[in-house]
Amino acid sequence: MSASPPTRSSITGEVLALATLAGPLVVNNLSIAGMNFADAVMAGRLGTRDLAAVAVGGGVWAVAFLFGLGVLMAISPVCAQAYGAGRNADVGRYMRQGLWLSQVLALLVVLLVWNIEPLLWRIGIEGELIPLTVGYLQAVVFGVPAMYAYLTLRFMSEGIGWTRPIMLAAVIALVVNVTGNWIFMYGKLGFPAMGAVGCGVATALSMTSMLVTLFSYVRRNRRYRPFGLWRFEKPDPTAIRELLGVGLPIGGSVVAEAGLFSAAALMMGRLGATQVAAHQIAINYAATMFMVPLAIHSAITIRVGHSVGAGQPDLARRQGLTGIAVCGLFMTASALMLLLLREHITALYTRDEDVRAVAFSLLTMAMIFQISDGLQVGAAGALRGFKDTRIPMLLNVIAYWLIAFPLAWYLGVHRDGGPQAVWVALVVGLTVGAGLLNARFLVISRR
Numbered sequence: 001m002s003a004s005p006p007t008r009s010s011i012t013g014e015v016l017a018l019a020t021l022a023g024p025l026v027v028n029n030l031s032i033a034g035m036n037f038a039d040a041v042m043a044g045r046l047g048t049r050d051l052a053a054v055a056v057g058g059g060v061w062a063v064a065f066l067f068g069l070g071v072l073m074a075i076s077p078v079c080a081q082a083y084g085a086g087r088n089a090d091v092g093r094y095m096r097q098g099l100w101l102s103q104v105l106a107l108l109v110v111l112l113v114w115n116i117e118p119l120l121w122r123i124g125i126e127g128e129l130i131p132l133t134v135g136y137l138q139a140v141v142f143g144v145p146a147m148y149a150y151l152t153l154r155f156m157s158e159g160i161g162w163t164r165p166i167m168l169a170a171v172i173a174l175v176v177n178v179t180g181n182w183i184f185m186y187g188k189l190g191f192p193a194m195g196a197v198g199c200g201v202a203t204a205l206s207m208t209s210m211l212v213t214l215f216s217y218v219r220r221n222r223r224y225r226p227f228g229l230w231r232f233e234k235p236d237p238t239a240i241r242e243l244l245g246v247g248l249p250i251g252g253s254v255v256a257e258a259g260l261f262s263a264a265a266l267m268m269g270r271l272g273a274t275q276v277a278a279h280q281i282a283i284n285y286a287a288t289m290f291m292v293p294l295a296i297h298s299a300i301t302i303r304v305g306h307s308v309g310a311g312q313p314d315l316a317r318r319q320g321l322t323g324i325a326v327c328g329l330f331m332t333a334s335a336l337m338l339l340l341l342r343e344h345i346t347a348l349y350t351r352d353e354d355v356r357a358v359a360f361s362l363l364t365m366a367m368i369f370q371i372s373d374g375l376q377v378g379a380a381g382a383l384r385g386f387k388d389t390r391i392p393m394l395l396n397v398i399a400y401w402l403i404a405f406p407l408a409w410y411l412g413v414h415r416d417g418g419p420q421a422v423w424v425a426l427v428v429g430l431t432v433g434a435g436l437l438n439a440r441f442l443v444i445s446r447r
Contacts, residue, residue, distance in 0.1 A: 304385025404429025
């Protein structure tokens with residue numbers, strides 16, 4: 001592959017290239033965030049108890065599901081480097097081996113989540129929330145095998161720089177999710193009203209729809225033919241070890257961060273339903289805005305991976321730095337918007353004045369950590385383009401579990417500081433993580 005022309009390596013050219021890749025992924029991520037938003041709002045209309053059950057269930061679900069997602073994310077940089085080097089056959093091989101890996105991961109997640117009830121009692125979740133939470137989780141896991149297969153196809157498509165069909169699958173899934181919530185949560189079209197459990201059913205159906213949509217597209221589109229995707233291939237230990245070598249640390253990093261936020265939700269569960277509901281509102285808004293830099297993160301991985309595969313590490317460094325800056329700037333704008341609209345945002349979720357008062361204070365702190373969150377996810381994407389995942393995982397564990405989690409427990413639970421104290425710890429963890437990951441990228445990209 002020839003070197004990029006000068007305009008490509010300029011800041012303006014690189015931003016436009018990132019936007020081309022990230023645009024469909026932004027729609028994809030916002031559609032997924034729209035599903036979470038719909039779940040929260042529609043559960044909130046049923047009452048604080050259903051909203052709290054979805055919040056606690058979502059926190060537990062995130063830890064189990066996101067580890068597998070992180071492992072499968074290895075397919076994107078591995079395919080990107082193979083594509084950048086002109087090794088088309090390897091792209092197909094990585095996808096096929098990824099499908100084998102995806103179903104093993106799905107089985108592990110199903111077994112874990114299906115037997116989660118004793119853990120919920122042990123960590124002190126309010127007893128009235130546990131039956132609804134367990135029902136929600138056991139409904140959701142029926143969609144996991146399809147979702148992990150979808151992720152394999154998605155990350156392969158990202159690796160070759162083709163992101164539009166990912167957007168299509170997510171938009172259709174959003175429609176399926178909202179419609180499913182309406183039918184199964186509220187008991188429409190002759191179905192019983194299932195509340196939070198119905199939300200889980202709708203989520204499983206939406207995940208299945210994503211696989212059906214993307215598989216149909218990839219199977220028929222000529223763009224994928226050079227990679228010889230669709231032939232049977234036995235599990236290849238060498239290829240799977242390579243995917244695991246890159247993917248296990250990514251999974252560890254994803255769980256380190258997501259696990260921190262899930263732990264925060266569980267701490268709120270010890271404080272009461274009002275605190276859980278307020279935390280869910282603030283986290284849901286922050287997660288929605290995070291979908292944009294998360295999409296840019298994926299585009300950074302693709303751009304950097306292509307350049308590394310083509311033997312252009314200096315270009316890869318410039319692409320990574322540009323992407324990190326774009327993520328940081330977007331989240332700065334999001335924080336300013338939050339400053340102006342906090343009251344309106346809380347009103348979207350609930351009419352409960354007690355919940356709104358707590359959520360308002362948490363959204364104030366969300367303004368602070370959004371910038372750090374953007375900078376850390378940009379750096380993570382750049383490092384994954386280099387297939388550098390092990391040290392970043394350790395840095396995330398330090399920031400989130402050796403610093404943020406003990407601080408959250410001490411301030412929020414031990415000192416009875418409430419939800420605001422827990423969020424102070426989240427701010428500290430994200431800021432430390434952003435600093436460490438960006439320093440790591442500066443080091444690794446100079447080598």
